[in-house]
Amino acid sequence: MKDIAIYIHIPFCISKCYYCDFTSFPNMKDKLDEYIDYLLKELTLYKERIIDFNIKTIFIGGGTPSYIPGEHIYKILNYIYKNFNTSKLEEITIEANPGTLNKEKVSIYSSLGINRVSMGVQTLDNSLLKAIGRCHKVEDFYNSYYLLRKKDIKNINVDLMFGLPNQNLKDVINSLKEAINLGVEHISYYSLILEEGTLINKWYEEGSITLPSEDEERKMYHEAIEFLKSNGYNHYEISNFAKEGYECLHNLFYWKVKPYLGVGLSSHSNLAGKRFWNSSSFNIYYEKLKEGEFPVEGEEQIFKEIEMGEYCILGLRLIEGINKNEFRNRFNIDIENIYKDVINKHIKNGLIYENKGFIKLTNKGLDLSNLVEVDFLP
């Protein structure tokens, strides 16, 4: 039986952060029950289609899943346990924001088999937290963290951001240092992306905030890599670091282009040669499910040449790179037969190199990966 990853989207937050363009809706607590009912309806529709799969990982993301009462999480996971093959389930992650957790919730998580918590910390500096519109404080994070450890959560990720308004290299290293001292197992380390339609982008365009220069920003990336490596964290994806054996299994499904099913508003799936995504409107999502239809808004047929391109584009995000043997086994053709020119071009440009059967980004390539990836598009 094939393995599959399940993503569950909880589109609710306390408030919207200034940099966020994800699908989430603040202050809609009363709509929760309704939403969870529909979510279960959607899962029911997929029963047949994933009967032949082993669920390997579940990721409950958002939004802020930790914001909603534990009973809802119970409903969802309980439904999955009852209706799907979960005997091979290895990793269940829930996203949590500091300040939204309490003893009761964490106990429920633990009893449901949730074994990984991903915390949206972003920075361990109160003034920076305020600057990006996070509604928690550093102290909230520490409280939540100790609570999780007390309830025996052994795999904790923290999201940290760099390139924030007025942030400097020292701030960044300080945040990393504190996370390392706590002993977190996994660190996602993201550069701030200015997304259209976000408040931060508006302020940036108005000139009311200043961001670190490109050179400073890259320095924050390069130094962090060295710092984390020297502290025993394995740099395994462009923005992800983990202690040995704590790499996020769920995300590896994405990067290795393995099957995954996303349920809930606006979530994406990759299943049976198709990539498809749900509507991001509550109304449409509900209407379709009411009619017993899949709430899918769009789909893309993944032909072999598209799949090969995606495999390389996403494979390059992994620091180990594209495994040439794996490519051959999966597509029954040598990677050189398809991408020889592209590979040679970027080896010449100094953006990728080949080592022991893997094709991977150089340090420079890590900064300019889009330049390489664009050439793998079909």
Place this chain on the structure above:
Amino acid sequence: MQSKKQKNIRNFSIIAHIDHGKSTLADRLIEKTGMLTSREMQSQVLDNMDLERERGITIKLKAVRLVYKAKNGEEYLLNLIDTPGHVDFNYEVSRSLAACEGALLVVDSTQGIEAQTLANVYLALEQDLEIIPIINKIDLPSARPEEVKKEIEDIIGIDCEEAPLISAKEGLNIDDVLEEIVEKIPAPKGDVEAPLKALIFDSYYDSYKGVICYIRVFEGTIEPGMTIRMMSTGKSYEVTEVGVNTSKHMSLDKLEPGDVGFVTASIKNVKDARVGDTITDHKNPTDSPLPGYKKVIPMVYCGIYPAEGEDFNSVRDALEKLQVNDASLVFEPETSVALGFGFRCGFLGLLHMEIIQERLEREFDLNIVTTAPSVIYKITKKNGEVLEIQNPSNLPPEAEIEYMEEPIVSASIMTPTDYVGAVMELCQNKRGTFLNMEYLEEKRVAMHYDLPLNEVIYDFFDALKSKTRGYASLDYELKGYMQAELEKLDILINGELVDAFSIIVHEEKAYERGRNIAERLKDVIPRHQFAVPIQAAIGSKIIARETIRALRKDVLAKCYGGDISRKKKLLEKQKEGKKRMRQIGAVEVPQEAFLTVLKYDEK
């Protein structure tokens, strides 16, 4: 012997500056004469092409026949011959005027006479036309008809006492205009029994009928079935149809002296029915052609290249199709190191060039890259050989050149007195030689300069408009060639010379232009993974340098399930952008770069 109807024919054109109301007046005349019902009328009937309407200008001439019952009770045939209003098409204007006995001079009573209008009035006076001044837009609060009348009297020396005061837009006093036409403009002369003599004042290609020639018959008769001869080429054709334009093409059995209409004769290319040529009877030819025929020669050249190499043949086909309709467009294949295979094209002027470029893109849906416009330079080599160079890349090495000459135009600029200083500064800056200045009225002057054409085609017109808030108008004509200290300015990108950017400039301008182009290219060329130097050079001497900083970061931080489609879209956009790039060595140069270097700089 005259034909019966001859005394009741009136042939006339309308002379007016852009926006002074020529097309609107034409519409009103057509309405008033009842040839078309109001419902049939599309606004501004005479301007056919979309492009013309958008720019508010008339590019190609057309003629329309109106039937007017005058106050004296007689019925008159009024042939209105439309003229283009732009200096690029001066010769075509002169030929349409040659088909007339009179012209309406329409002047905006809020503006006064403009340079181009005056130039056309002089053309009309050369043809001995009766000029009827018409004062338009009198409904506007800022109208000052008396001042404008005086201005016309002072400058042109024609009596304006009886000039109709009208509002073409409101349809006010249009009858007065029609009566003036009937009373003032002389009936055409010409012997119906003499050998055929007809002037081609316009021609265009129709895919069903072949070339349609618009003609004015001066002597003799033209009718279907007869064999005609083009006097400039000696080629003969059998007439298939003659007729006039009313609201549509209307076939007639013949055209006689004084008539204005069309003739078709299975002619395949407008080159064989050139504007200004005389048509005669092949069997019974006239002794001498009508005066004034000349083959128009292009003044401005530029390279036109397909954006994608494989479109070379499509561009050639499109140019050929345009040429079928435009005898003044010339082109020949050329090669550029940077741009590959393309064409060097010659135009009457800048507007003509822009029109052709736009038509290639709009009507033929082609993606093209154009190089900086150039004029024709005359190069005298040390060995005595004289070359004419249209493409800066073809300039011989400096050591072989004895001297270079550039075309000079005599320009008239009309402007309100407030901007005299600004215009003088501009002309001086453009290496102009001041000739004289005359007061048209208290607040308006005409300034006369000799200007190098290569300065005029660069950004002169935009600069003039910007410095005078659009109030100044410009007219110019080729005066001759003058020796000048000219140099070839080259642009190097990442150390490689890009021939498509090379221009010929005056030595005093080289540094400024070089720096300006380098700065602009810095803004339009995207950053690469390495630093890209941009240099401007005269020979081996670098005179300006800019550097495009290396790209430090182009990476997507997050890429999970839902991000993958987004990421692919982003990459696809990047890929699409790359497609429109020209690879020059290791550097990708966007097509806009070739245009940006021409833009006027406010700095």
